[in-house]
Amino acid sequence: MHSTANIRWLADISLADRAMVGGKGGSLGELKRADIEVPPGFVITTHGFEHFLAALEEDNSIRSHVEALRDLKEISSFSAHVRARFERTSLPPDVYADIVAAHAELCGSNLNFPLAVRSSATAEDSDNASFAGLQETCLWVKGAEAVLKSVLTCWASLYSAASISYRRERHMPEDGIAIAIVVQKMLDVRSAGVMFTRSPLTGDRSVITVEATWGLGSALVSGEVTPDRFVIAKITGEISVREISDKPIQHVPAQAGGIKLVETPEELRGVPSISDAELKALAEVGRKVERHYGRPQDIEWAIDRSGEILLLQSRPETAWSGKQRSPVAKPVENPLLHVMNIFGGRR
Amino acid sequence: MSTTVNTRCFPLPSSLRVVPGTERAQAAYPYYMQFSKEDDERFWFYNSMHFPEPMSAFDVITAEAAYCALGAANTRVQSLPTTLGIDYRIVNGRIYIGGNAVTDPAEIARRTQEFQQRAFYYYEHWEELFAQWKNKMLGLIRVAEALPKLSLPEFEPLEHVRSGRGIASNHYLLDIYQKTLEGYFRMWHHHFEFLLLGYGAYLTFFDFCKKAFPEISEQTVARMVAGMEAEIFRPDDELRRLAKRAIELGVDDEFREGAAPRDIIHSLERSKPGRKWLEELAASRDPWFNINVGDGFYHYHRSWNDDLSMPFASLPGYIANVKAGERIERPIEKLMAERQQLISAYRELLNSDEERAAYDQMIQLTHRVFPYVEGHKFYCEHWYTNLFFNKIREFGALLAQHGFFPNTEDIFQLTHYEVEAAIIDLMISWSNGSPPRGPARWTAIVNERKAAIAEWAKHETPPALGPVPDVIDDPAIVMLWGITRENLEAWLAAGEKPDSNEIKGFAASSGVVDGVARVVMSVDEIDRLCHGDILVCHVTNPSWAPVFQKIAAAVSDIGGSMSHAAIVAREYGLPAVVGTGTATQKIKDGQRIRVDGGRGVVTIL
Numbered sequence: 035m036h037s038t039a040n041i042r043w044l045a046d047i048s049l050a051d052r053a054m055v056g057g058k059g060g061s062l063g064e065l066k067r068a069d070i071e072v073p074p075g076f077v078i079t080t081h082g083f084e085h086f087l088a089a090l091e092e093d094n095s096i097r098s099h100v101e102a103l104r105d106l107k108e109i110s111s112f113s114a115h116v117r118a119r120f121e122r123t124s125l126p127p128d129v130y131a132d133i134v135a136a137h138a139e140l141c142g143s144n145l146n147f148p149l150a151v152r153s154s155a156t157a158e159d160s161d162n163a164s165f166a167g168l169q170e171t172c173l174w175v176k177g178a179e180a181v182l183k184s185v186l187t188c189w190a191s192l193y194s195a196a197s198i199s200y201r202r203e204r205h206m207p208e209d210g211i212a213i214a215i216v217v218q219k220m221l222d223v224r225s226a227g228v229m230f231t232r233s234p235l236t237g238d239r240s241v242i243t244v245e246a247t248w249g250l251g252s253a254l255v256s257g258e259v260t261p262d263r264f265v266i267a268k269i270t271g272e273i274s275v276r277e278i279s280d281k282p283i284q285h286v287p288a289q290a291g292g293i294k295l296v297e298t299p300e301e302l303r304g305v306p307s308i309s310d311a312e313l314k315a316l317a318e319v320g321r322k323v324e325r326h327y328g329r330p331q332d333i334e335w336a337i338d339r340s341g342e343i344l345l346l347q348s349r350p351e352t353a354w355s356g357k358q359r360s361p362v363a364k365p366v367e368n369p370l371l372h373v374m375n376i377f378g379g380r381r
Numbered sequence: 382m383s384t385t386v387n388t389r390c391f392p393l394p395s396s397l398r399v400v401p402g403t404e405r406a407q408a409a410y411p412y413y414m415q416f417s418k419e420d421d422e423r424f425w426f427y428n429s430m431h432f433p434e435p436m437s438a439f440d441v442i443t444a445e446a447a448y449c450a451l452g453a454a455n456t457r458v459q460s461l462p463t464t465l466g467i468d469y470r471i472v473n474g475r476i477y478i479g480g481n482a483v484t485d486p487a488e489i490a491r492r493t494q495e496f497q498q499r500a501f502y503y504y505e506h507w508e509e510l511f512a513q514w515k516n517k518m519l520g521l522i523r524v525a526e527a528l529p530k531l532s533l534p535e536f537e538p539l540e541h542v543r544s545g546r547g548i549a550s551n552h553y554l555l556d557i558y559q560k561t562l563e564g565y566f567r568m569w570h571h572h573f574e575f576l577l578l579g580y581g582a583y584l585t586f587f588d589f590c591k592k593a594f595p596e597i598s599e600q601t602v603a604r605m606v607a608g609m610e611a612e613i614f615r616p617d618d619e620l621r622r623l624a625k626r627a628i629e630l631g632v633d634d635e636f637r638e639g640a641a642p643r644d645i646i647h648s649l650e651r652s653k654p655g656r657k658w659l660e661e662l663a664a665s666r667d668p669w670f671n672i673n674v675g676d677g678f679y680h681y682h683r684s685w686n687d688d689l690s691m692p693f694a695s696l697p698g699y700i701a702n703v704k705a706g707e708r709i710e711r712p713i714e715k716l717m718a719e720r721q722q723l724i725s726a727y728r729e730l731l732n733s734d735e736e737r738a739a740y741d742q743m744i745q746l747t748h749r750v751f752p753y754v755e756g757h758k759f760y761c762e763h764w765y766t767n768l769f770f771n772k773i774r775e776f777g778a779l780l781a782q783h784g785f786f787p788n789t790e791d792i793f794q795l796t797h798y799e800v801e802a803a804i805i806d807l808m809i810s811w812s813n814g815s816p817p818r819g820p821a822r823w824t825a826i827v828n829e830r831k832a833a834i835a836e837w838a839k840h841e842t843p844p845a846l847g848p849v850p851d852v853i854d855d856p857a858i859v860m861l862w863g864i865t866r867e868n869l870e871a872w873l874a875a876g877e878k879p880d881s882n883e884i885k886g887f888a889a890s891s892g893v894v895d896g897v898a899r900v901v902m903s904v905d906e907i908d909r910l911c912h913g914d915i916l917v918c919h920v921t922n923p924s925w926a927p928v929f930q931k932i933a934a935a936v937s938d939i940g941g942s943m944s945h946a947a948i949v950a951r952e953y954g955l956p957a958v959v960g961t962g963t964a965t966q967k968i969k970d971g972q973r974i975r976v977d978g979g980r981g982v983v984t985i986l
Binding site for chain 2: 233235236237238239240241265267268269270272273274275276359361362363364365366368369370372373374375376377378379
């Protein structure tokens, strides 16, 4: 596996490469470096994107246009225009060749191995802006041609009306905005979900909260299923909360590509979608990631049918980390005064 | 001041009826324990943690002595700022208690000043005062042990005449009885000398942890605090040691399931290694078998020393464990290392060095005070209480011998005032040669009271009485009984939705287990527990520890995360839910239930 200007394999990436591989790509590479299992894959770098954009823009700069857009109407019509142009333009030959070669290398003997093609914007997952869900993700993509098509779709999503609006509202300079694409093997997912290495409810850093459901995690993220919910103490591994919900449906890969919604078999609806042993192993992975980054993380994970745990994404937790909290207690000259919290009555 | 009328209310005391036919037994309790009309204004709860069964006329002395001492410590000695002592009442043999909160801010401030001079002195000198305490307790135990045997000979022994003692044997009956009572009341003052301060320091740390880590489990905090070498663990440790010694000496085959202790001992006496083992047993028994098969609050909670069947019943299990290669000693060093690791790991997670410094201050104090919290019970509730009831039993035997009632144990159906009256009756009779009056009087009363207790045991009693207070801010009530506003709401809700198949309590030890419920209402029924059963009980205590090797999970009506059931369940790694309030009432013996110790929920399947 060798990386090129257009292609970087996950194993060759660290967080410092974010300008080239985007937030998601950088995060996945960093996880891999930290010895965390992630689905195998590569990133089509921003260099590839710039190369494509340069060919496209020979006569007409897209970026300066975007900065001049004033309202949603203008944004919408410009967005439609750009996307049409993206679809008409063919890839520069070296980009095309690099992607096809990397695809072949990733898939090995089965060139139709299903893949996930995900956007990874350079400003994505930064500390103060989540960009959550703004860029395209294509799942269950089979074959090199389909991958190339998905790459274009993802690139174009950088100029979707929603993405442009998001950036304009925040007055983000367009020059810094680029997009990389992560291409990874799809997993044969049995269960999936999210994990927070601090409590989303209370901000408690001593617990890990896991939400899990049968099938792909998209059912959970989209809110179509109420997930099983667990709280695990980081230090002791004790599972202190175990809420098993009814999971009538699940997301599974569709034969023709994409995702479909199916009913969960009756006998699985009310049972935990993750075993205690898996939960503990998952929590260990969460701790490892948190230690690696030195701060609490929001993580997307999956367990495949062989029981292997893989992470799909990890990003710094932003909701609680930004909050200022006054100390629970301060040391006092006479330590005995602490007991007045109990004996002194309500305050 | 808030003037909102609280409409949430448990039944009023005045609405509780004495069970028909038991009125005279109820009237036997002293006047100051009877409910009156004014008591309707106050909130009371049934102290089923300490007194889970109807109490006989004599046994209420424990409530009396304990609340005298608890109240004195809170109100007069340490001057707790926000609370005075505990009031108690008895109806249908059930003891209800109520706190006496201080709410006037000026009074709280005045009491705070006193508290800081008094309690802080104790904290500052904890180790030396506690060392002194142990000596005082041992001294008290020696005094109780040294009380003479009762004797009422036909003629005063000649040596008493020759030595010019001048005082006849009948007088010593009264003297010994009063000293017995006096010692018991005194012991309870020792019991409460440190207790609230110890719990308070623990709760201070607990409160900090709950604020810093809102989702930390109570059991985790408990594990950071628990000492490992408290005397209360010793009896069970001694059993494990004896099991191991039996194997080493090659006499383990003698310990068969179901064999009577007397037969086993008889057989051991016939061999040299057997006699060696019996020597070791004797060493363990004094003092470690002075442990009651209850909390020591009922005369019939006999000690292991008085009834070897309980410790002997668990020896075959321990022997089998040793033979299976299990290490059965409690791994104290490992437990201590784990505790330290837990403390450091949570410390790391704190937000700032400032918080870490406060945390260090609190855990240090907690570790200093906790040996008392864990250790006092062996001396007070077990060793001393056992001596006390056995001394009263001697009076029972003497009175039975003189025809006051048929059996030794009948004495516990009399109040301690009535026992004194009966003793004086006997003293007079012995002195003047007339028959005592008691035999014509007491047998009928004893029978009537026994029948009343049997009747009361059949009736459920409300968990609480009177209006629900807006806040429960009484540290004594919160610490000792784990009563919080949330508990009360749950109890009220349980009363309103009797059909719910879920029972909530404290999550005491995590894990989920399904199994057959064995509702054990008293220690006499412990042997009904089979391997894999789920123990459902009012409350457990240290002498029950050996049953934990059999059961799959434990559920109790009363208790918090530091209660005995919780501590032992964690040690054995069994799921436990404690403080459910109603588990023994709602779960029927033999039902299948699921215990989720992590969530604190019991489900009837």
